[in-house]
Amino acid sequence: MEDRDARRMISTTKLSDVVLDCVMPYIHDPKDRDAVSQVCRRWYELDSLTRKHVTIALCYTTTPDRLRRRFPHLESLNLKGKPRAAMFNLIPEDWGGFVTPWVREISRYFDCLKSLHFRRMIVRDSDLQVLARSRGHVLQALKLDKCSGFSTDGLYYIGRFCRNLRILFLEESSLVENDGDWLHELAMNNTVLETLNFYLTDIANVRIQDLELIARNCPNLNSVKITDCEVLDLVNFFRYASSLEEFCGGSYNEESEKYAAIALPAKLSRLGLTYITKNEMPIVFPYAALLKKLDLLYAMLDTEDHCTLIQRCPNLEVLESRNVIGDRGLEVLARCCRRLKRLRIERGDDDQGMEDEEGVVSQRGLIALAHGCPKLEYLAVYVSDITNASLEHIGTHLKNLCDFRLVLLDREEKITDLPLDNGVRALLRGCDKLRRFALYLRPGGLTDVGLGYIGQYSPNVRWMLLGYVGETDAGLLEFSKGCPSLQKLEMRGCSFFSEYALAVAATQLNSLRYLWVQGYGASPSGGDLLAMARPYWNIELIPSRRVVVNNHAEEPEVVEHPAHILAYYSLAGPRTDFPDTVIPLDPASYVDT
Numbered sequence: 001m002e003d004r005d006a007r008r009m010i011s012t013t014k015l016s017d018v019v020l021d022c023v024m025p026y027i028h029d030p031k032d033r034d035a036v037s038q039v040c041r042r043w044y045e046l047d048s049l050t051r052k053h054v055t056i057a058l059c060y061t062t063t064p065d066r067l068r069r070r071f072p073h074l075e076s077l078n079l080k081g082k083p084r085a086a087m088f089n090l091i092p093e094d095w096g097g098f099v100t101p102w103v104r105e106i107s108r109y110f111d112c113l114k115s116l117h118f119r120r121m122i123v124r125d126s127d128l129q130v131l132a133r134s135r136g137h138v139l140q141a142l143k144l145d146k147c148s149g150f151s152t153d154g155l156y157y158i159g160r161f162c163r164n165l166r167i168l169f170l171e172e173s174s175l176v177e178n179d180g181d182w183l184h185e186l187a188m189n190n191t192v193l194e195t196l197n198f199y200l201t202d203i204a205n206v207r208i209q210d211l212e213l214i215a216r217n218c219p220n221l222n223s224v225k226i227t228d229c230e231v232l233d234l235v236n237f238f239r240y241a242s243s244l245e246e247f248c249g250g251s252y253n254e255e256s257e258k259y260a261a262i263a264l265p266a267k268l269s270r271l272g273l274t275y276i277t278k279n280e281m282p283i284v285f286p287y288a289a290l291l292k293k294l295d296l297l298y299a300m301l302d303t304e305d306h307c308t309l310i311q312r313c314p315n316l317e318v319l320e321s322r323n324v325i326g327d328r329g330l331e332v333l334a335r336c337c338r339r340l341k342r343l344r345i346e347r348g349d350d351d352q353g354m355e356d357e358e359g360v361v362s363q364r365g366l367i368a369l370a371h372g373c374p375k376l377e378y379l380a381v382y383v384s385d386i387t388n389a390s391l392e393h394i395g396t397h398l399k400n401l402c403d404f405r406l407v408l409l410d411r412e413e414k415i416t417d418l419p420l421d422n423g424v425r426a427l428l429r430g431c432d433k434l435r436r437f438a439l440y441l442r443p444g445g446l447t448d449v450g451l452g453y454i455g456q457y458s459p460n461v462r463w464m465l466l467g468y469v470g471e472t473d474a475g476l477l478e479f480s481k482g483c484p485s486l487q488k489l490e491m492r493g494c495s496f497f498s499e500y501a502l503a504v505a506a507t508q509l510n511s512l513r514y515l516w517v518q519g520y521g522a523s524p525s526g527g528d529l530l531a532m533a534r535p536y537w538n539i540e541l542i543p544s545r546r547v548v549v550n551n552h553a554e555e556p557e558v559v560e561h562p563a564h565i566l567a568y569y570s571l572a573g574p575r576t577d578f579p580d581t582v583i584p585l586d587p588a589s590y591v592d593t
Helices: 002-026 030-037 041-050 064-070 084-088 100-109 125-135 152-161 181-189 208-217 231-240 256-261 285-290 303-310 323-336 363-372 388-397 421-430 448-456 473-479 499-508 527-532 587-592
Strands: 053-056 076-080 115-119 141-145 148-151 167-169 174-176 195-197 223-225 246-249 270-273 293-295 318-322 342-346 378-383 403-408 436-440 463-467 488-492 514-518 537-542 545-549 557-561 564-569
Touching: 002 041, 030 041, 064 100, 084 514, 100 125, 125 148, 125 152, 148 152, 152 174, 152 181, 181 208, 208 231, 231 256, 303 323, 318 323, 323 342, 323 363, 323 378, 363 378, 363 388, 388 421, 421 448, 448 463, 448 473, 473 499, 499 514, 499 527, 527 537, 527 564
Parallel strands: 053 076, 076 115, 115 141, 141 167, 148 174, 167 195, 195 223, 223 246, 246 270, 270 293, 293 318, 318 342, 342 378, 378 403, 403 436, 436 463, 463 488, 488 514
Antiparallel strands: 514 564, 537 564, 545 557
């Protein structure tokens, strides 16, 4: 009897292994993969051998050799370096985030790797050379996303050796341009390129002939985002790039009448209009009804121009603009673009005279959006005024919202309706699909009660940015009793929160893996932060410092940056490449004293 049961158990185990062998390649969600790998040793090994993609949210949470041992057959790696605050010049340039140790490991061991995405990392030309020479024959996608430290010399090796490259992405990277030879090498050696993106970089030495050659040689080229090349020089490029679905960039420096001859590719559905004015806008009209994505962040258009263009784009799914779009523009958007899924409205550059009297976004525009764009999944907006009612409308009508970000500007002395406690509660209760949530207000924008609501009604939110919210430590501690799924928390402008309360909150947020705070009640030593000390939890302090900021004024302005806390889980232990601007907090040193 026992032998029969044992044989049955062995048979069942073998069957489950066979089934899992067949099923595992179809499990792609990282959370599902993690759950499977914890069932037993065999399933852990299967996950190890079959995992194709990994995202590492902070490069110091593990080591390259540990990653190689855990997932030796990776095909795709997404690696992030500096904290997100680096995008707003809040993190010292020398903070860290070097790709060199990762490139070294990749060049030696990761034979299957086809796709690399480095974000906010320091990349050297030597890294690109090693990568190109060792993995150029298999590399299909290289994204240097908001990276720094390299030049066009490094890109030369990518163009020369990475002949199977389908995606080259450099957007918003800070690089040094020495010449345009890198693009020529890419044009001469590549016939499979699908995406070329050096948008918002300092690359200016672009030979139009190289772009034309890429368009002729790469029949699957479908996305090109470039810097400010004269659009009239791109006539042949547009003709050759018959498969192009996305274009962004260009500039308009000639008489407006000359642009009437521009013919855009027939399949174009995603368009970014940089430096275009009202006079050149008619070149877009014949294609407007086909557009699904429109980027107007750097267009020289006023509120009326936005309205004129948007009402011609009934199939729009993604729109990016500045708050010059105004409430009137949002009302047109709500009336004409009911398929809209993503809307991003950035703050306009007031100093350059780009805004007009209508160029403000308030509760009026938000209410119109809530009623007119029910498919919205992503909404990021800078507003000049706000009410609880407008947030309640969003919670009532935008049931598909997964990512909501709101910044309340300080341009108006008086806000119609503060605090926003009840509106925030209604929004969070109504938008139960939210995974990412940002609320950046001003003093008095949210009480301790409202902060408690955020904790109570954010069961699925994994990333959160909070600015100028709450009033006392009590509100923060109440908030930390909730948010069961919160993995990444960023906070600013919270001088009323003590170090000790922040530390206790970090320990109460059970899923928290990463904490960044700037502008808290800092002490000289940071000793109270050690209340959050635990195994594998790194705590770093960036003391307050003075930073020179160029605000388009005649004289650069010196700004005082408050102290930062950065804390995160790491299997690798404390990092070893601290610059002078970062102080690691070691619990042992405080115990000894």
